[in-house]
Amino acid sequence: MLTEFGRFCRKLRIDNGELLKHMADKLGVTSSYLSAVENGKRNVPQDWVEKIANLYSLGTEEYSELKKAAQNSQKVVKLDFEGFDLEDKDTLLALARQFKDLTEDDKMLIKNILQKRKKGGIK
Template sequence: MLSSLGKYLRTLRIQRNELLKDMAEKLTLAPAYLSSIENGKRTPTKKLIDTIIRVYEIDEKEKENIEEAYMLSVEEMHIDMKDANDEQRSLGVAFARKFNNLSEDQINKIKKALGEGDC
């Protein structure tokens, strides 16, 4: 099953008239590894996403799209709290604690408050 990132990469390849082996070569990856990323069997590193952006000269709008596809494909996320104040830290901890038990209504309210989605 293709992941969001897999769909993005496959579309990018097709738009550039490249075979999987061509893209793998440009990114200095084994074709089997790239195929496993496209098929949602492996999750790439953020470093690989940055390499794709650089090698394919992805513009700002497309950069947002590939980063969104990457974020939808990962199983874990890290929140940088280096510069966060106590309120922000408290919110991050509360969100992480409750994340897996949020109802659809709660999710929609949070997305609306953040200005995300079609809510």
């Protein structure tokens, strides 16, 4: 099934009159690998958003759309625990393990806390 990232790339290719092979060649990968990424069988490589944005001279709005599509298409996320103490690691891992069991209210509460922090509302 085509991911959000896959739909973005397909539209980009059509708009530029390209085939899957052309984009794959530009990215330095095989057509089958690009297809696997677009269909969610492989994660979107971290450097592809920048590569695609540069290769196709994407504007700010298109770049944001591509970045969001790549993030929404990720199946696996890697966390860098460097600089975290053991208690913080345990907390993050517990959240990841138990997230699917949280209620929608709990998820919204966590999201609100994080958004307030981002906006500087919580010190």
